[in-house]
Amino acid sequence: MPAGEYLYTTPQPTAGSNEEEAWLWAQIKAEARRDADSEPALASYLYSTILSHSSLERSLSFHLGNKLCSSTLLSTLLYDMFLNTFSNDAALRSATVADLRAARFRDPACVSFAHCLLNYKGFLACQAHRVAHKLWTQCRQPLALALQSRISDVFAVDIHPAARIGKGILFDHATGVVVGETAVIGNNVSILHHVTLGGTGKAGGDRHPKIGDGVLIGAGATILGNVKIGEGAKIGAGSVVLIDVPPRTTAVGNPARLVGGKDTPSKHEDVPGESMDHTSFISEWSDYII
Helix, strand or coil: CCCCCCCCCCCCCCCCCHHHHHHHHHHHHHHHHHHHHHCHHHHHHHHHHHHCCCCHHHHHHHHHHHHHCCCCCCHHHHHHHHHHHHHCCHHHHHHHHHHHHHHHHHCCCCCCHHHHHHHCHHHHHHHHHHHHHHHHHCCCHHHHHHHHHHHHHHHCCEECCCCEECCCCEECCCCCCEECCCCEECCCCEECCCCEEECCCCCCCCCCCEECCCCEECCCCEEECCCEECCCCEECCCCEECCCECCCCEEECCCCEECCCCCCCCCCCCCHHHHCCCCHHHHHCCCCCC
16 A cells, blocks of 8 residues: 555544544554554564554653653653643644644655654654643743753754644744744644744844744745734745735745735635645746746
8 A cells, every 4th residue: 555545444533523633543553553564674663652652642752752852851751741741631632633634634745644753853843842832831931941942952943932833733844943932823834944933133022923824934934023924824935024914915035025016915715824835926926037
């Protein structure tokens, strides 16, 4: 069976349900068994990270603990911390499931859910951030900041633990992503590598971008200040955005400008954060010349 096909033919349950989590975990285990059979060199690794565990949160906690541990921050301590957080927060587990689905269905390079769980550092960094954010809201800031530092060291993804992130998030490739303290990212957002959601350096307080649901942010884009990127907007690769972007529009360039002009910007009907359509605006942009 090709790697991209499902191992089970039973219908997928409703998104966000307990049944969906169970279905996904069964799928991950089936994929791990298939991979262990086809590649014996990985059998021990797959057994220790997936097949020996009874649930998705136990597998994920074990894997994150081993990825993020150091000589002074032990994997057993991290495992207990991750497992306690995921086990007691159904919303976090639901977000994890949504993030796995986002990677599997939006990224053609993602051959299986197990592949994402084990190898996608953007996914792993996002799950670790969710725990760091939980710690931050519990007034455990020193531990949250220590975890942020390890996430940055290991995954090259620097997200302040106070930043709020929705579910169904895809950090594609993820290297160099920076998200500031007061940033907010909505649901079903896709963000490519080397994206910065930062401050201008001149303001305090609420000083970072607010990203609406369904937004797509291309590689190398920089969004600075307490600006709003409207629902379903698209930010082109390499763009520098310093002002609000209306919903369902495309902003491109440095400094960014709206495709179609600021008075009558072109609107799109799709949800770019889910469709991953990076380039359709080019045919509508009269200044695009090679």
